[in-house]
Amino acid sequence: MGKKKKRTVSEAEVEEKTEPELLGPKNEEEELVNGEPHKIQKHRKEKKKKKEKNENEAIEIPTVSIAVPGSIIDNAQSLELATRLAGQIARAATIFRIDEVVVFDNKSFPVEGLNTASNDISDEDESGAAFLIRILRYLETPQYLRKALFHWHNSLKFVGLLPPLDAPHHLRKHEWGPYREGVTLKERASNSVGSLVDVGLSKPVVVDQILEPGKRFTVVMGANRNLDTDLPHQVVSSSKPREEAGNYWGYRVRYAHNMSSVLKDCTYKGGYDHLIGTSEHGEIINSSDLTIPSFRHLLIAFGGLAGLEECVEEDNNLKGNNVRDVFHSYLNTCPSQGSRTIRTEEAIFISLQYFREPINRALFSKSTAP
Numbered sequence: 001m002g003k004k005k006k007r008t009v010s011e012a013e014v015e016e017k018t019e020p021e022l023l024g025p026k027n028e029e030e031e032l033v034n035g036e037p038h039k040i041q042k043h044r045k046e047k048k049k050k051k052e053k054n055e056n057e058a059i060e061i062p063t064v065s066i067a068v069p070g071s072i073i074d075n076a077q078s079l080e081l082a083t084r085l086a087g088q089i090a091r092a093a094t095i096f097r098i099d100e101v102v103v104f105d106n107k108s109f110p111v112e113g114l115n116t117a118s119n120d121i122s123d124e125d126e127s128g129a130a131f132l133i134r135i136l137r138y139l140e141t142p143q144y145l146r147k148a149l150f151h152w153h154n155s156l157k158f159v160g161l162l163p164p165l166d167a168p169h170h171l172r173k174h175e176w177g178p179y180r181e182g183v184t185l186k187e188r189a190s191n192s193v194g195s196l197v198d199v200g201l202s203k204p205v206v207v208d209q210i211l212e213p214g215k216r217f218t219v220v221m222g223a224n225r226n227l228d229t230d231l232p233h234q235v236v237s238s239s240k241p242r243e244e245a246g247n248y249w250g251y252r253v254r255y256a257h258n259m260s261s262v263l264k265d266c267t268y269k270g271g272y273d274h275l276i277g278t279s280e281h282g283e284i285i286n287s288s289d290l291t292i293p294s295f296r297h298l299l300i301a302f303g304g305l306a307g308l309e310e311c312v313e314e315d316n317n318l319k320g321n322n323v324r325d326v327f328h329s330y331l332n333t334c335p336s337q338g339s340r341t342i343r344t345e346e347a348i349f350i351s352l353q354y355f356r357e358p359i360n361r362a363l364f365s366k367s368t369a370p
């Protein structure tokens with residue numbers, strides 16, 4: 001085998017330089033003397049655009065959403081059982097690293113206020129969807145932030161009985177992590193310009209911006225564990241821990257007033273690009289034989305008592321569509337079931353385990369694609 005030629009520093013540097021830089025200094029006059037100002041500028045612009053595009057592409061991580069009907073709560077016989085049911089969905093979403101839970105209704109018009117960041121839905125006699133949204137959001141919030149972010153509501157009465165999600169962003173007081181979720185405080189630090197944020201440690205930290213009090217943010221903690229320093233911490237998007245460190249950082253919860261709103265009001269850029277419906281009437285494919293195409297935003301939908309077929313039939317915007325027209329695939333994830341019915345909360349666990357390996361294959365094929 002021939003010896004590889006050792007690259008000198010200057011060769012490597014030359015390779016890394018952009019073409020316009022190699023053409024000479026970025027000096028308008030010289031570019032004009034060379035007679036190619038427009039060409040060079042165009043080239044530079046294209047290069048910049050390409051770089052920006054690559055950066056955007058680099059940070060877009062694929063997401064998996066589940067859609068769950070709020071009506072499953074209406075069928076629970078007591079507040080305690082409804083709470084346990086909501087808790088099971090939160091546990092399933094966390095165990096299987098779900099990015100978004102869409103809670104859907106079967107209404108012609110949306111219920112106001114369910115998609116606001118505030119958890120202050122004050123309706124005492126709330127619908128199943130509103131109840132499920134509240135419990136899912138409450139459980140996803142780190143324990144040390146709940147008091148600041150949630151007002152007392154009767155539907156939270158039994159939430160203390162639920163097993164915690166124990167997600168990576170639910171850090172305990174003695175634990176240190178590169179990121180922490182925090183809530184902004186009203187008080188300001190005396191010797192700093194930024195806001196104070198309670199990140200669940202013995203002291204609040206200062207951040208590098210002035211932020212509205214009472215809001216949740218993701219704070220970069222870094223490696224310096226000294227809380228007495230006035231050095232401000234950075235506030236980042238909640239997707240950063242996932243992008244940078246691959247940490248699961250909880251799910252977000254969205255309300256959709258019907259099935260068509262689940263699909264068309266997707267908040268991810270470009271919408272869901274692969275849709276899967278689940279049903280005992282679905283196609284039977286072994287999990288190991290199932291191919292999910294490479295995706296950016298995958299949605300897996302679950303139905304209520306009467307299944308997804310009814311959700312589609314009763315949706316005026318989907319009238320005339322068969323459930324198989326709505327989803328790219330419609331699958332039975334638990335063939336030869338012994339019980340006549342599999343409840344939605346059971347189907348979520350069964351199905352997410354069934355989809356786990358095909359999803360990983362789809363993600364892997366994306367990451368190794370040329």
Ligand SMILES: C[S@@+](CC[C@H](N)C(=O)[O-])C[C@H]1O[C@@H](n2cnc3c(N)ncnc32)[C@H](O)[C@@H]1O
Pocket residue numbers: 278279280281282301302303304305306307308309331332333334335337341342343344347351
């Ligand atoms: C009580 S079941 C509804 C039963 C309904 N006949 C149906 O379409 O499956 C509630 C939900 O659980 C899920 N489910 C139940 N059995 C399933 C199965 N064998 N495979 C996949 N999903 C199932 C579906 O999402 C379904 O809408």
